[in-house]
Amino acid sequence: MSPNKITSDHLVDYAxxxxxxxxxxQVEAALAQDESLKAEYQEIQDSLAEYSKAFEKEPPAHLKDEIFSMIADELESKPESLPEIKPPSSAWKWVGIAAGLALLVSVGFNYKLNSDLEKAENELAFxxxxxxxxxxxxxSLEDQAKxxxxxxxxxxxxxxxxxxxxGTDFMPNAMAMVYWNPETKAVYLHQGKLPEPPxxxxxxxxAIxxxxxxxxxxxxxxxxDPVKHMGAIATAQAFAITLEKEGGSPSPNLENLCVIANV
Amino acid sequence: MRTAVKMEEDELVKGLKAKSISAFEYLYDQYKNAIYGVIYKVVNDEEIANDLLQEIFMKIWKNIQSYDSKKGRLYTWMLNVARNRSIDFLRSKEFNKSRQTNSMDDSVYAVESSNSTTMQVDHIGLEKFLDELKPEYRAIIDLAYFKGHTQEEIAEILEIPLGTVKTRSRAAIQKLRKMMKD
Known part of the structure; x- marks a missing residue:
């Protein structure tokens, strides 16, 4: 079984x-090299993962507190291991020890402050x-709702x-809808079934x-978002849509007439 | 619409790697049912599942640095952590001891599959699987993927030839993949 002989069957057996x-x-080595194999393996894994969700079951509520208090303990007891000091034998021994202890306390205190600060920063960032x-x-939901x-x-x-x-002969299957209120002059368009423009x-x-x-x-x-607010007009006998160069034309190109209807 | 409010997985992983407790709480709330369901599916015992859930979430918290998003989705990684640990437990002496007094027959999995009561069918849903995935396919996936049995053991449990285990497991995965795409 060389890497280029790894097939879907091997991936399934492996999963x-x-x-x-x-x-x-060998499968692992092939996965590390071959992107398409890797993608296929991920798909197999994801489908099994999706299947596993079918067995969802709610755990007892008290487990959450227990887990989070374990985590709090773990965060508290981060390794604050400080170097051990051997008492020196000189006359300055006691001064040295006192100074050392003071330093230790200060280092320890700083360490604690720093790790607290880091924790707080992580929280804040998240x-x-x-x-x-x-x-x-x-x-985006608000926009959609509006x-x-x-x-x-x-x-x-x-x-x-x-x-x-x-639709016209040019585009027999095309269709669109205009909602027009002659009093307020408002014209709305539903894009209906218009093909993507070139x-x-x-x-x-x-408006004609x-x-x-x-x-x-x-x-x-x-x-x-198929409904669009278009220009305003008080009177019209017909509406039509044409294909024009991007940004529109001052007058319609009737060869590219997509849809039309009389009011 | 539901995905729009859901936090991006990248952001969540970033938070987890920075050891943010809020991120972990979000993770727990989002995935506790799925992970607990998998553990329970493997060990089939609530008390053991409770212990394992704690252990596994602690493992996730401690080992999150080793998660690599290039290798797959976060849930798939967590699921594998949970599944591997639960299967290990199933094979451990500890479990086998308690099992002697409270024996259960593996062959029931062929038909039982899952009749758990507090099932929450949110995603694709168990019913769809029960409808669309043949019982013999489910049996193979259950025995291999959730119970960690070898092909030989499965052949014995289901009383089918080894070759059939191979072809059935491949067909089962093909079907599962197709169902995910539909």
């Missing part, structure tokens, strides 16, 4: 603990990153006209007013 020591070593994490996720509330308002508004724009191009929405196209803005497709 299951079936291989004799010698072969297990709590800070935890806090930032929470703030970011909260902010977007969704806004979309819901748009979709629920009884004064809205819903216009379903349908690179360097963007979709652009137009008395036969003239009026720019309602360009937009990017985003499945997690």
């Amino acid at each position: 299951m603990g079936f291989l004799p020591l010698e072969e297990a070593r 709590l800070r990153s935890e806090k930032e994490e929470l703030i970011t996720s909260y902010a 977007d969704q509330a806004e979309e819901l308002d748009v979709l629920r508004n009884v004064n809205n006209k819903t216009i379903t724009l349908e 690179s360097g191009m963007q979709h652009q929405l137009w 007013v008395d036969g003239q196209p009026v720019d309602m803005g360009v937009f990017d497709l985003n499945e997690s």
